[in-house]
Amino acid sequence: MNVASASASASTPTEAPEFAGKVALVTGAARGVGKETVGLLVARGARVVAVDVRPEVRTLPDEFPVAESGTDPEPRILPLTGDITQEETAVQAVRSAIDAFGGLDILVNNAGRMLSKPVTETTAEDWDTVMAVNARGSFFFAREAFRAMRERGGGAIVSTGSYTCTVALPEGAAYSASKGALAQLTKVLAVEGGPLGIRANIVAAGVIETDFLDTFRTDSRAYLASFAGAQPLGRVAQPAEIAEVLCFLVSPRSGYVTGSVVAADGGFTAI
Secondary structure, eight states: OOHHHHHHHHHSOOOOOTTTTOEEEEESOSSHHHHHHHHHHHHTTOEEEEEESSGGGGGHHHHSOOOOOSSOOSOSEEEEEOOTTSHHHHHHHHHHHHHHHSOOOEEEEOOOOOOOBOGGGOOHHHHHHHHIIIIIIHHHHHHHHHHHHHHHTOEEEEEEOOGGGTSOOTTBHHHHHHHHHHHHHHHHHHHHHGGGTEEEEEEEEOOBOSGGGGGTOTTHHHHHHHHHTTSTTSSOBOHHHHHHHHHHHTSGGGTTOOSOEEEESTTGGGO
């Protein structure tokens, strides 16, 4: 190596991971988009509180291990089981982030519930169940995160929404209304959060190939296949693709983006 090369190598700093020093909270973290988002955040330097009602959330630290070093020996994932429709779950999750990692910088409101029923067959219980997860639960987490971020001096909130934020889904009255409510909540968070350095956005995701559809359709695989040709891209989304958009919207790279409904639907709503 010549002198010039040696000098150049010595003066090139090692680039820090994108989310180094950041603390994130992800709901619906056990599977699908939530799980992919946890993996991306951890790989890029964040410490993550991962929340899900399903007990398999506890396996995430083993699935996304981080090599220990003398400067960073602590675990990067803190799994919590809890029902996000309960106010105390949100309070506990945010408190856990503060106690375990020192604060909260990022919230990914990903947990969701789907229902496919005609309007005339949708019961009051159906409506309340979907709203409790998609709107009520997301509100609880956003409110508690907002409070923590205000004390922190700023932060970023992103929610996994749906193309039904902007277009109608037949047999999806409760689901569409809940995602519309989440989109409006996001805009309020952005307006109130701007002066505090808190950004808020929502991803209007298209149909995603996860087991989420299995929870409300017995023909989920055929249903997925039927949507492929409806997108200009000719396919449905993979969980990692939506996770990348979520991570972008909580990163410094999107520092001037707030209050936005960001479509990630393969061009479905462009038709």
